[in-house]
Amino acid sequence: MIGVFDSGSGGLTVMRALEHALPTESFIYLGDHGNAPYGNRSPADIYDLTLRGIERLFGLGCSLVIIACNTAAATGLRQLQQTWLPHAYPQHRVIGIIVPMIEAITGMPWEAQATTATLTDVTPAGPALHVAVCATRHTVNSGAYVTEIAKRAPTIRVTQQACPELARMIDDGATDDEIRPYVGTYIGELLVPPRDVPDVCILACTHYPLIEHLFREVLPSRVRLLTQGDVTAASLQRYLARHPRFVSAEAAATVYLTTGDPVHVSAVAGRFYGRVVQFQGLS
Ligand code: DGL
Numbered sequence: 001m002i003g004v005f006d007s008g009s010g011g012l013t014v015m016r017a018l019e020h021a022l023p024t025e026s027f028i029y030l031g032d033h034g035n036a037p038y039g040n041r042s043p044a045d046i047y048d049l050t051l052r053g054i055e056r057l058f059g060l061g062c063s064l065v066i067i068a069c070n071t072a073a074a075t076g077l078r079q080l081q082q083t084w085l086p087h088a089y090p091q092h093r094v095i096g097i098i099v100p101m102i103e104a105i106t107g108m109p110w111e112a113q114a115t116t117a118t119l120t121d122v123t124p125a126g127p128a129l130h131v132a133v134c135a136t137r138h139t140v141n142s143g144a145y146v147t148e149i150a151k152r153a154p155t156i157r158v159t160q161q162a163c164p165e166l167a168r169m170i171d172d173g174a175t176d177d178e179i180r181p182y183v184g185t186y187i188g189e190l191l192v193p194p195r196d197v198p199d200v201c202i203l204a205c206t207h208y209p210l211i212e213h214l215f216r217e218v219l220p221s222r223v224r225l226l227t228q229g230d231v232t233a234a235s236l237q238r239y240l241a242r243h244p245r246f247v248s249a250e251a252a253a254t255v256y257l258t259t260g261d262p263v264h265v266s267a268v269a270g271r272f273y274g275r276v277v278q279f280q281g282l283s
Pocket of ligand 1 (some may be wrong): 008011036037038070071072139167204207
């Protein structure tokens with residue numbers, strides 16, 4: 001079984017793509033709704049909650065966990081991969097959703113040799129690619145995208161834009177008309193002169209696919225918008241091909257667990273998934 005962890009419901013936008021791309025896999029989705037949103041918490045808090053969620057998924061039989069939350073992955077994934085996992089669970093693996101996005105923008109798998117040769121796949125402008133990252137303030141402050149992109153493709157120019165109100169508004173069920181001015185303000189800040197128009201804009205929060213159309217409205221049409229579901233699914237397919245021991249032995253199914261109130265979560269989470277999802281409570 002493969003575990004998918006998120007602070008709440010945003011990870012369902014990734015979960016949906018994983019199920020679609022890997023229909024024979026068995027998944028457990030764990031949303032930490034009882035402690036969401038993570039964006040307003042301290043890094044130490046986010047790290048501890050993420051670790052606890054991963055341990056719960058390991059305890060339920062998952063040996064591979066995907067952190068389907070940028071805020072959690074940006075805060076602690078590298079640290080837990082390097083310091084905690086090797087001695088606590090040496091046979092288990094935890095992966096995130098930042099590397100798959102970097103694979104998508106560089107056009108090369110993470111395990112390949114770093115090169116700028118394939119960047120023309122993304123834009124005729126070639127290696128001087130300009131990538132904008134729209135994310136929670138916490139993800140922006142972590143600098144995780146800047147750091148990870150620099151490791152693989154140092155010629156890519158990265159501009160970050162914090163969009164601090166969006167995840168909360170989406171969770172609260174705000175309408176397009178209520179959210180539109182906020183998106184307009186954030187993209188206005190992103191494009192303020194002398195900043196130039198990016199080639200690619202990454203929606204680096206798993207909540208944002210719900211309002212992708214609002215970003216599209218204000219971004220110039222030549223900007224390529226990327227969301228995380230499909231790129232994470234494609235990356236996981238390659239990962240399982242390289243590491244077949246993580247391919248599920250169980251029959252295909254997904255179980256949805258929450259640390260919050262399962263009745264309330266089941267009532268609202270369908271917006272992130274495209275259909276009703278029944279959550280079970282995890283005490
Ligand atoms: N969906 C989360 C992300 O991808 C943000 C939500 C939160 O703050 O918990 O960053």
